[in-house]
Amino acid sequence: MRVEGRETKIASDLLAHYDVHARQLPWRAPPGANAADPYRVWLSEVMLQQTTVAAVGPYFDKFTRRWPAVADLAAAPDVDLMAAWAGLGYYARARNLLACARAVVRDHGGRFPDTEEGLRALPGVGAYTAAAVAAIAFGRRAVVVDANVERVVARLFAIDTPLPAARPAIRAAADRITPDARAGDFAQAMMDLGATICTPRSPACAICPLRQDCAAFATADPAAFPVKAAKKAKPHRLGHGWWIERDGHVWLVRRPDKGLLGGMRALPSSDWSAAPDPTPPVAADWTRVAQPVGHVFTHFSLALSMHHAHVEAHATPHGEGEWWPVDSLGEAGLPTLFVRAAEAVRKDQDARNAKG
DNA sequence: AAGTCGTGGGG
DNA sequence: TCCCCAAGACT
Structure with missing residues (x-):
């Protein structure tokens, strides 16, 4: 043997x-x-x-x-x-x-x-x-x-x-x-x-x-075992996102191929570099959701402040994008961050409508 | 060659 | 709540 x-x-x-x-x-x-x-x-x-x-x-x-x-x-x-x-x-x-x-x-x-x-x-x-x-x-x-x-x-x-x-x-x-x-x-x-x-x-x-x-x-x-090296602290970032609604549709953009969430459909947002007063993609009467959407990525955490507005029938935000039916937003293939952001906006809209 | 890149579940 | 982590690749 x-x-x-x-x-x-x-x-x-x-x-x-x-x-x-x-x-x-x-x-x-x-x-x-x-x-x-x-x-x-x-x-x-x-x-x-x-x-x-x-x-x-x-x-x-x-x-x-x-x-x-x-x-x-x-x-x-x-x-x-x-x-x-x-x-x-x-x-x-x-x-x-x-x-x-x-x-x-x-x-x-x-x-x-x-x-x-x-x-x-x-x-x-x-x-x-x-x-x-x-x-x-x-x-x-x-x-x-x-x-x-x-x-x-x-x-x-x-x-x-x-x-x-x-x-x-x-x-x-x-x-x-x-x-x-x-x-x-x-x-x-x-x-x-x-x-x-x-x-x-x-x-x-x-x-x-x-x-x-x-x-x-x-x-x-x-x-x-195994022994691991200590890891670095995760920085916090702030950003702004916009829910632009027009006749039952919401404005979606496509993110650049490289970088975070690259190539994905998304809600328009600032670059998350903490610019204090970002310019919205279109002039409108904005409502801000009180509670920012928190999201944790691998190397930083984000607080995304959401703004929402309805725009007129002919209004179009600048830049490339598409009007997507709100009722079938689930089929747009949004990354989780923007799914959460959309949920926060809908909840805020519903609360305001209930108040009258 | 360290930094970048998502998300959800478990302790 | 927070931290850790998961059948890593690319630059």
Whole structure:
């Protein structure tokens, strides 16, 4: 009988656990079925970037029903794609998703490259996603390192160098424990473990299949790994937004392709740089909503002060935009900030109307 | 190579 | 309430 090294034992213990406890997710091939569809694997991986499984679920269903194959997605108009992505966040992913689908159709005959290197060259596909798709969809041995894997590996080997400096050591360790066979299952097993057992806070070590292999489990505080550098304080910004209503329609603009909420439909707003007295897009008798709309982005928080007015039948705000039926605003594909802003305006209008 | 880029859920 | 965090990529 072959004596197993520690690295080999980790993989075999984890895969044995995965064979029994794997989460059943829409983008995973059911047990015993054919290999996963590269299109669905890629789509899920992009949606899952910095996004929870629970949040992705409905979007994945919607996208795969509407665009069953990569060629369907490649043929979608930009506005439809962006509107369908609305609410999921990190909108550069949606722009890159479309660019990637079109590149696959145009440059690769509608088939995804089956190597890590080929995948890595596609828009929106970085080191993680290339490795994940190569392993999961094409059975390649690839070292798949996401935040789950970083945490699990840092604990398995009790790596106490703070992130992000620890990344090279973590990656090297992940490489050592990645098996030649079933690398895709191994990657998904690591992520399942990180999501359900080896969680950031209060990990469930008592039911962990790797606790006998884990250096952090042997310490007083397994949750102390990985060590992270202190983070910076989040600045606060102020802005103004305008709800311009005309005959049952509201004025929507399209944000520039680059930058925050890039390429998305939006209510017109100031640049949020705290200009004290911004100029509205059109002259009108403005009403200001008393309570600003609070919204927290990744690197700052925003208080958006909303103003609303009705304008005459021929009035048109300056700049590009479109009149959108208020009753079907839900179909405009607004980012969450503007969904909240619209809700605040409607509530304010209703309150004022009730008062007479 | 640090900064930029969303949103919702959980402790 | 606030803070943390999530199957990261791009510049």
